[in-house]
Amino acid sequence: MTAASLSPPIASQTAINVLTALLEARTGQQIAAYRSWRLDTALKPLLRDRKLETLDQLVTQLLEGSDRLIGDRIVDALVNQETSFFRDxxxxxxxxxxxxxxxxxxxxxxxxxxxxxxxxxxxxxxxxxxxxxxxxxxxxxxxxxxxxxxxxxxxxxxxxxxxxxxxxxxxxxxxxxxxxxxxxxxxxxxxxxxxxxxxxxxxxxxxxxxxxxxxxxxxxxxxxxxxxxxxxxxxxxxxxxxxxxxxxxxxxxxxxxxxxxxxxxxxxxxxxxxxxxxxxxxx
Missing domain, CATH: 3.40.50.150 (Vaccinia Virus protein VP39)
Known part of the structure; x- marks a missing residue:
């Protein structure tokens, strides 16, 4: 067993499913299963801002529905914004x-x-x-x-x-x-x-x-x-x-x-x- 296999998952599969479904429902964009690591990377600033430790906790807040803007902030973080001047x-x-x-x-x-x-x-x-x-x-x-x-x-x-x-x-x-x-x-x-x-x-x-x-x-x-x-x-x-x-x-x-x-x-x-x-x- 390698060290990598001992690392904890970025989130439960349920949390991953909720976040990817939210992105697709709002924008049509998909995150392939093999790129689910993007969730952790993209949402880390939002976790820090909300003083949360895991994506599961973030999903719990999303599903509670007490904050109407949290869905927008999650989508904003997950949308791929890679760009540059005079690209190609x-x-x-x-x-x-x-x-x-x-x-x-x-x-x-x-x-x-x-x-x-x-x-x-x-x-x-x-x-x-x-x-x-x-x-x-x-x-x-x-x-x-x-x-x-x-x-x-x-x-x-x-x-x-x-x-x-x-x-x-x-x-x-x-x-x-x-x-x-x-x-x-x-x-x-x-x-x-x-x-x-x-x-x-x-x-x-x-x-x-x-x-x-x-x-x-x-x-x-x-x-x-x-x-x-x-x-x-x-x-x-x-x-x-x-x-x-x-x-x-x-x-x-x-x-x-x-x-x-x-x-x-x-x-x-x-x-x-x-x-x-x-x-x-x-x-």
Missing amino acids: APVFDTLVEAVAEAEAERRRVRIWCAGCSTGQEPLSLAMLFAERKETNGAAVPEIVATDVSEAALARARAGRFSQFEIQRGLPVRRMIRWFDTTGSDWVAKPELVKLIAFRRMNLVSDQPPPGRFDIVLCRNVLLYLSTDTKGPVFAKIAAALNPGGKLVLGAGETVIGQTGAFEPSKRFRGLYQSVGSAAHAPL
């Missing part, structure tokens, strides 16, 4: 081309960042197109960013990042141009943040933001959804797009074998294009 940089070069194509068809392009986490992705877009405007006068697209976590959105709206976070994907020239220093943190300039409309939205259960979009970024979100949940989410995104609108997924994600609402774009490598009646369905 070549994608942003392609987006500039896709936006230029859409601009030829309509006055102002609209972009939706679904699952925006703490805001690095929409802020990257805002920087990119604000710089383009300074160079050639082209309009900055309307950017709407949504996430299921109110805690993540609060950070995104504040635009406040640590030294570690700001250096992930940002060169020094952009750090200085678009952020101010406050102590050891970096804070996005107000003129950058105001280019983005942040809204809380559950991608599984809520309706998309009003209006139609030309591009939707939904990167590394569907990766955590069950197969049964992915289809309706794809249909929801397709219905929110203008005809021929583009979808951007994470590097490890695809529409192939998942939905008939999208097909690989013939012009923009790595992007997907809405097809058929799904793009015209009522919102």
Whole structure:
């Protein structure tokens, strides 16, 4: 018997089941059994805050129902918020081309960042197109960013990042141009943040933001959804797009074998294009 096998479990199986079921019910996201260690890691700060020692005690408080906010705090802690500025940089070069194509068809392009986490992705877009405007006068697209976590959105709206976070994907020239220093943190300039409309939205259960979009970024979100949940989410995104609108997924994600609402774009490598009646369905 190894030392590892003598270690106590992170929680009883009942507690694990309750927590994973809560996450899936609220967000559609799943935690595989072999990754249940994430529960302990993600919820440790909440345990400390509530002066609890085990996840079983946390689940007891959840089931008692005396604190209506505890479920929200658990979900906020468990939702995967891994992100960075200009993540997968070549994608942003392609987006500039896709936006230029859409601009030829309509006055102002609209972009939706679904699952925006703490805001690095929409802020990257805002920087990119604000710089383009300074160079050639082209309009900055309307950017709407949504996430299921109110805690993540609060950070995104504040635009406040640590030294570690700001250096992930940002060169020094952009750090200085678009952020101010406050102590050891970096804070996005107000003129950058105001280019983005942040809204809380559950991608599984809520309706998309009003209006139609030309591009939707939904990167590394569907990766955590069950197969049964992915289809309706794809249909929801397709219905929110203008005809021929583009979808951007994470590097490890695809529409192939998942939905008939999208097909690989013939012009923009790595992007997907809405097809058929799904793009015209009522919102």
